[in-house]
Amino acid sequence: MSLIVQKFGGSSVANAERVMNVAKIVTDTYKKGNDVVVVVSAQGDTTDDLIAKAKEITPNATKREMDMLLSSGEQISIALLSMAIQSIGCPAISLLGWQAGFVTNSVYSSARIKTIHTERLLTELGNRKIVVVAGFQGVNEAGDVTTLGRGGSDTSAVALAAALHADRCQIFTDVDGVYTADPRKVPSAQKLKEITYDEMLELATLGAQVLNNRSVEMAKKYNVELEVISSLNPIPGTIVKEVANMEKMLVRGVTKDTDVARISMIGVSDIPGIAFKVFNKLAQKNINVDIILQSVGRNSTKDIAFTVNKDNAPVAITALRELPFVGDELEITCDTDVAKVSVVGAGMETHPGTASKMFEALYNSDINIQMISTSEIKISVLIDAKDADKAVLAVHDAFLG
Amino acid sequence: MSLIVQKFGGSSVANAERVMNVAKIVTDTYKKGNDVVVVVSAQGDTTDDLIAKAKEITPNATKREMDMLLSSGEQISIALLSMAIQSIGCPAISLLGWQAGFVTNSVYSSARIKTIHTERLLTELGNRKIVVVAGFQGVNEAGDVTTLGRGGSDTSAVALAAALHADRCQIFTDVDGVYTADPRKVPSAQKLKEITYDEMLELATLGAQVLNNRSVEMAKKYNVELEVISSLNPIPGTIVKEVANMEKMLVRGVTKDTDVARISMIGVSDIPGIAFKVFNKLAQKNINVDIILQSVGRNSTKDIAFTVNKDNAPVAITALRELPFVGDELEITCDTDVAKVSVVGAGMETHPGTASKMFEALYNSDINIQMISTSEIKISVLIDAKDADKAVLAVHDAFLG
Numbered sequence: 001m002s003l004i005v006q007k008f009g010g011s012s013v014a015n016a017e018r019v020m021n022v023a024k025i026v027t028d029t030y031k032k033g034n035d036v037v038v039v040v041s042a043q044g045d046t047t048d049d050l051i052a053k054a055k056e057i058t059p060n061a062t063k064r065e066m067d068m069l070l071s072s073g074e075q076i077s078i079a080l081l082s083m084a085i086q087s088i089g090c091p092a093i094s095l096l097g098w099q100a101g102f103v104t105n106s107v108y109s110s111a112r113i114k115t116i117h118t119e120r121l122l123t124e125l126g127n128r129k130i131v132v133v134a135g136f137q138g139v140n141e142a143g144d145v146t147t148l149g150r151g152g153s154d155t156s157a158v159a160l161a162a163a164l165h166a167d168r169c170q171i172f173t174d175v176d177g178v179y180t181a182d183p184r185k186v187p188s189a190q191k192l193k194e195i196t197y198d199e200m201l202e203l204a205t206l207g208a209q210v211l212n213n214r215s216v217e218m219a220k221k222y223n224v225e226l227e228v229i230s231s232l233n234p235i236p237g238t239i240v241k242e243v244a245n246m247e248k249m250l251v252r253g254v255t256k257d258t259d260v261a262r263i264s265m266i267g268v269s270d271i272p273g274i275a276f277k278v279f280n281k282l283a284q285k286n287i288n289v290d291i292i293l294q295s296v297g298r299n300s301t302k303d304i305a306f307t308v309n310k311d312n313a314p315v316a317i318t319a320l321r322e323l324p325f326v327g328d329e330l331e332i333t334c335d336t337d338v339a340k341v342s343v344v345g346a347g348m349e350t351h352p353g354t355a356s357k358m359f360e361a362l363y364n365s366d367i368n369i370q371m372i373s374t375s376e377i378k379i380s381v382l383i384d385a386k387d388a389d390k391a392v393l394a395v396h397d398a399f400l401g
Numbered sequence: 402m403s404l405i406v407q408k409f410g411g412s413s414v415a416n417a418e419r420v421m422n423v424a425k426i427v428t429d430t431y432k433k434g435n436d437v438v439v440v441v442s443a444q445g446d447t448t449d450d451l452i453a454k455a456k457e458i459t460p461n462a463t464k465r466e467m468d469m470l471l472s473s474g475e476q477i478s479i480a481l482l483s484m485a486i487q488s489i490g491c492p493a494i495s496l497l498g499w500q501a502g503f504v505t506n507s508v509y510s511s512a513r514i515k516t517i518h519t520e521r522l523l524t525e526l527g528n529r530k531i532v533v534v535a536g537f538q539g540v541n542e543a544g545d546v547t548t549l550g551r552g553g554s555d556t557s558a559v560a561l562a563a564a565l566h567a568d569r570c571q572i573f574t575d576v577d578g579v580y581t582a583d584p585r586k587v588p589s590a591q592k593l594k595e596i597t598y599d600e601m602l603e604l605a606t607l608g609a610q611v612l613n614n615r616s617v618e619m620a621k622k623y624n625v626e627l628e629v630i631s632s633l634n635p636i637p638g639t640i641v642k643e644v645a646n647m648e649k650m651l652v653r654g655v656t657k658d659t660d661v662a663r664i665s666m667i668g669v670s671d672i673p674g675i676a677f678k679v680f681n682k683l684a685q686k687n688i689n690v691d692i693i694l695q696s697v698g699r700n701s702t703k704d705i706a707f708t709v710n711k712d713n714a715p716v717a718i719t720a721l722r723e724l725p726f727v728g729d730e731l732e733i734t735c736d737t738d739v740a741k742v743s744v745v746g747a748g749m750e751t752h753p754g755t756a757s758k759m760f761e762a763l764y765n766s767d768i769n770i771q772m773i774s775t776s777e778i779k780i781s782v783l784i785d786a787k788d789a790d791k792a793v794l795a796v797h798d799a800f801l802g
Contacts, residue, residue, distance in 0.1 A: 016457035050477065056417035057481055058488035065487070068495050069480035072473040076451065079470035080458055086466070087459035094469050098499075099544055120544070143500055143521070 002167035003125070004029055007039040007135065007157035012172055012231040013077050014044030023084035025172070025234050026130060030090055035125050037164065039135040039157040040081055042073025063108035067137075067147045071097070074134035074153075082132045092130040095120065098145070100131075102138030102156065110149035113138060113156075116163040125164075133160065151212025158215045162222035169224050170237075171211060176230035177238035178203065178210055181254045181396045185389055188401045192252060193236075194244035199252045200226075202344040202378045216240065244346070250354060251345035251399040256388045258339045260290070261313040262370065264305040265320065266331040277323060278304060285319045287312045291340070291373040291382055305371065307382060310336055338370065339388035342380040343395055355379050361398035367391050403568035404526070405430055408440040408536065408558035413573055413632040414478050415445030424485035426573070426635055427531060431491055436526050438565065440536040440558040441482055443474025464509035468538075468548045472498070475535035475554075483533045493531040496521065499546070501532075503539030503557065511550035514539060514557075517564040526565075534561065552613025559616045563623035570625050571638075572612060577631035578639035579604065579611055582655045582797045586790055589802045593653060594637075595645035600653045601627075603745040603779045617641065645747070651755060652746035652800040657789045659740045661691070662714040663771065665706040666721065667732040678724060679705060686720045688713045692741070692774040692783055706772065708783060711737055739771065740789035743781040744796055756780050762799035768792050 006026060013019050022040075030036045050069050054061045061069075078094035085092035101117030124131045135153025138146050148155050154171060161169035178200065181189040195203075197220035204213045210228055219226050219240065229237030268274055275294060282289055293305045308316050313334050320326055348354040355372075358379055362369060367390065371382035383391055407427060414420050423441075431437045451470050455462045462470075479495035486493035502518030525532045536554025539547050549556050555572060562570035579601065582590040596604075598621035605614045611629055620627050620641065630638030669675055676695060683690055694706045709717050714735050721727055749755040756773075759780055763770060768791065772783035784792055 016454070019458060053417070053477070053481060054484060057420060057484045060488065061484040062487055065480045065483045065495060068483070068497075069477060072476040072480075075473040075476065076454070076470060079466045079473075080454060082466045082469070083455060083458045083462040086463055087461070094466060096469075096546070145497070 001033045001035065003035040003037070003164060005037045005039065005157050005161040005164070005166045005169045006172060007153060007170065008041070008172045008231055009153065010041040010044050010046070011174060013040055013081060016080075019080050019084045022081060022172075022231060023088055025231065026081075027085055027088045027090045030130050035128075036130045037121065037125070037160055037166070038081065038130065038132045039153055039160060040074060040077040040132065041135050041153040042070075043077050043080075046073040046076065064144060067108045068145050070147055071134070071137040071145050074136055078132045078134045085130055085132070090130055091128065092132055093124050094132045094134070095124075096134050097137035097156075098139040098143075100133045100160070102159075104138040104140055104146045104148070106140040106142070106144070106146065108146055111138060111140070111146035113148070113159045116159060118163050121160075121164065151214060154212040154215035155218060158218045158222075158224050158226070161224045162218065166224070168227055169219065170227045170229050171215075172229055172231035172234070173210060174230065174232065175210060175228070176233055176235065177228050178240075178253070180252065180400045181392055182256075186254070186393055186396045188397060190400060192238045194239045194241065195252055196244045196346050197240060197242060198377055199244070199344050199346050200240045202342070202375075203253050203255060211240070250347045250351055251343045253344050254341065254392050254396040254399070255344070256339050256341045256392050258385055258388060259310050260307050260338055260340050260382070261310045261334055261336045262305060262307050262338050262382060263313060263316055263320075264303060264333045264335070265326075266303045266333065267301040268304055268330065269325060270300045270302050271325075274302075274325070275304065277325070278320065279306075281319050281323055282308075282316055285315055287316050287319070291371045291380060293371050307338070307340065307371070337385045338382050339385045339391075340380050340382050341388060341391045341395060342378050343399060344378045346377050348377060348379070357398055358395055361394045362391055365390055365394040367394070402434045402436065404436040404438070404565060406438045406440065406558050406562040406565070406567045406570040407573060408554060408571065409442070409573045409632060410554065411442040411445050411447070412575060414441055414482060417481075420481050420485045423482060423573075423632060424489055426632065427482075428486055428489045428491045431531050436529075437531045438522065438526070438561055438567070439482065439531065439533045440554055440561060441475060441478040441533065442536050442554040443471075444478050444481075447474040447477065465545060468509045469546050471548055472535070472538040472546050475537055479533045479535045486531055486533070491531055492529065493533055494525050495533045495535075496525075497535050498538035498557075499540040499544070501534045501561070503560075505539040505541055505547045505549070507541040507543070507545070507547065509547055512539060512541070512547035514549070514560045517560060519564050522561075522565065552615060555613040555616035556619060559619045559623075559625050559627070562625045563619065567625070569628055570620065571628045571630050572616075573630055573632035573635070574611060575631065575633065576611060576629070577634055577636065578629050579641075579654070581653065581801045582793055587655070587794055587797050589798060591801060593639045595640045595642065596653055597645045597747050598641060598643060599778055600645070600745050600747050601641045603743070603776075604654050604656060612641070651748045651752055652744045654745050655742070655793050655797040655800070656745065657740050657742045657793050659786055659789060660711050661708050661739055661741050661783070662711045662735055662737045663706060663708050663739050663783060664714060664717055664721075665704060665734045665736070666727075667704045667734065668702040669705055669731065670726060671701045671703050672726075675703075675726070676705065678726070679721065680707075682720050682724055683709075683717055686716055688717050688720070692772045692781060694772050708739070708741065708772070738786045739783050740786045740792075741781050741783055742789060742792045742796060743779050744800060745779045747778050749778060749780070758799055759796055762795045763792055766791055766795040768795070
């Protein structure tokens with residue numbers, strides 16, 4: 001008998017039929033003798049509908065009241081799912097974030113979980129009840145409702161699995177696992193049986209929108225075994241854990257990210273501390289910088305280029321223009337017509353040929369590389385956006401085809 | 402400076418415009434220097450929509466999960482109203498039932514308030530915040546969410562006013578006060594400035610659907626001064642209190658109730674204890690009996706007639722048929738084509754002529770009286786349903802015209 005945490009997102013419980021489908025999965029797990037804790041998000045468009053209601057009142061709602069408003073969404077889901085489980089003949093009880101013991105800090109709309117008081121959960125599990133917990137929410141120490149921000153229900157599920165020492169945390173989604181590339185774009189993409197936390201983090205960051213990064217980080221920290229699995233077809237999915245069976249695969253996945261912009265500062269004076277000042281300024285504006293390229297230019301100037309999230313590009317350029325050494329004569333360009341293509345795999349750090357194999361594949365497809373960035377488990381290149389899909393195919397086939 | 406509790410029903414907060422209207426009323430009260438606690442119900446049709454969602458899952462939802470589901474409705478209202486108040490520039494904070502300290506018993510869907518822990522409320526009021534409380538809900542001692550059943554938000558408001566020793570509890574509705582009769586039917590109906598708790602209770606019971614009875618009973622018990630007032634036109638409404646200024650009015654109101662059925666048992670054996678057995682049987686089935694008439698019949702038998710709520714009539718007849726002394730030969734009839742018309746007024750007990758004045762008015766309008774019932778502050782007659790409106794007009798004009 002195992003203790004299993006199962007998490008279902010908003011689309012999995014969007015209507016009565018899907019709620020019944022989830023209840024079937026949950027009760028099947030329960031009937032095999034397992035203890036089951038279920039974490040659910042708000043139904044389908046509920047959160048968007050509630051945000052629209054708030055906007056009708058004021059564009060400047062306080063975050064505390066937004067959290068009060070939005071947390072009603074999961075409340076509806078947990079009640080309906082508990083009813084559905086009970087209608088199948090299994091005992092169930094719904095618990096709100098505060099009832100399930102989630103204590104967070106007071107950063108409304110993106111609170112961090114501080115602790116989970118598990119007494120109530122353990123009592124209900126001890127009574128062989130299926131416990132249905134509202135994801136995405138908790139209370140701060142003053143007893144005010146908080147929400148965990150984007151991907152919060154994944155985080156709730158992993159945190160619960162950690163607190164309860166669950167044997168597994170299953171994240172149900174609309175895909176049946178993690179693939180080596182987007183299967184809609186790359187016909188030879190393969191489903192991975194296993195993947196490490198670090199690989200999953202790189203894949204998530206790079207745009208394979210399967211698991212929220214915060215939840216993977218937490219799973220890594222507390223060594224919670226995750227499974228990404230389909231709620232429509234609950235065959236075994238992809239297991240995310242500390243050490244994954246490599247199956248002789250050098251690379252775990254190939255991803256693309258088109259939500260990126262390249263900013264170039266051309267002809268910056270070549271004096272010490274310039275790079276520090278540039279990136280410190282961006283950090284002050286909370287702008288994450290990804291690939292950085294610094295080249296020696298002509299006439300004792302140099303060029304600095306880097307990539308940021310597309311949304312952040314205008315703010316970044318404005319910030320750079322505020323720097324004292326940036327005069328009107330300095331050319332700052334922004335190219336949003338770019339894409340980042342990456343290969344990820346924990347094995348590549350011990351295989352020196354990975355980078356050259358990737359560059360060869362791109363060269364053979366006539367794709368020009370603008371920038372390169374490497375880490376222990378990934379290699380990213382910045383290329384023209386129009387080449388992105390072709391590049392993913394070529395790189396995927398070189399490593400995994 | 403006073404402490405005022407203001408309660409707004411679902412139709413008063415049905416959309417953004419109405420929420421802003423409520424915020425205007427609340428902040429006007431606050432800006433006069435008063436401390437304000439606001440109790441709100443779920444928006445418009447929210448509760449019905451949630452019930453429909455549950456029915457899609459199962460027709461037999463447990464009451465605990467229904468309470469979990471339905472209590473999300475007020476959560477949305479309190480968040481939106483707090484945002485609206487803040488957008489006007491006044492400080493506000495929303496509190497759920499459990500946050501506002503409402504502790505109830507565990508009778509899900511019709512819980513009774515046991516106590517209100519007012520610490521949090523007093524702290525927020527001490528900070529000069531407008532406190533917006535979710536009506537209709539609380540938690541039991543195990544920390545599970547309960548709802549108070551029909552009219553629950555009125556009860557929440559009165560209980561809060563009692564616990565906080567508020568100076569007044571204003572119940573905002575879509576009428577601007579309590580009238581001597583339904584103003585849509587009786588052109589000469591007058592708005593009452595004041596009315597006693599007992600009179601209000603009689604009027605509520607008799608179908609003047611302005612205030613929930615449970616809340617009036619609680620207001621009487623804790624001596625909370627109530628005001629029934631319009632949210633669309635917040636001019637002074639009707640005050641409900643222990644001793645009302647009589648203004649020389651003998652009668653406070655004339656009401657009709659068409660939701661009534663008359664059951665007659667004709668030819669019951671005239672042996673001792675029959676009446677006890679009949680009404681004890683009905684009490685066992687939780688059926689309230691109103692007017693009772695017992696007449697000596699022919700041949701050592703008698704007739705027993707009484708009125709019940711229309712919905713209860715079939716259950717009542719089935720129950721009567723189970724009595725050992727009720728054979729197939731006993732005739733039991735049920736007439737649902739009847740109406741009860743009543744006059745209510747605390748002054749009438751000292752005016753012996755009230756009853757005859759009422760009967761005279763009915764006689765002059767050719768209305769036949771089937772049954773009569775009197776209490777210290779009311780006289781009711783059962784008549785043909787078709788005569789009900791005519792009877793209300795005639796009686797109203799006789800006393801109040």
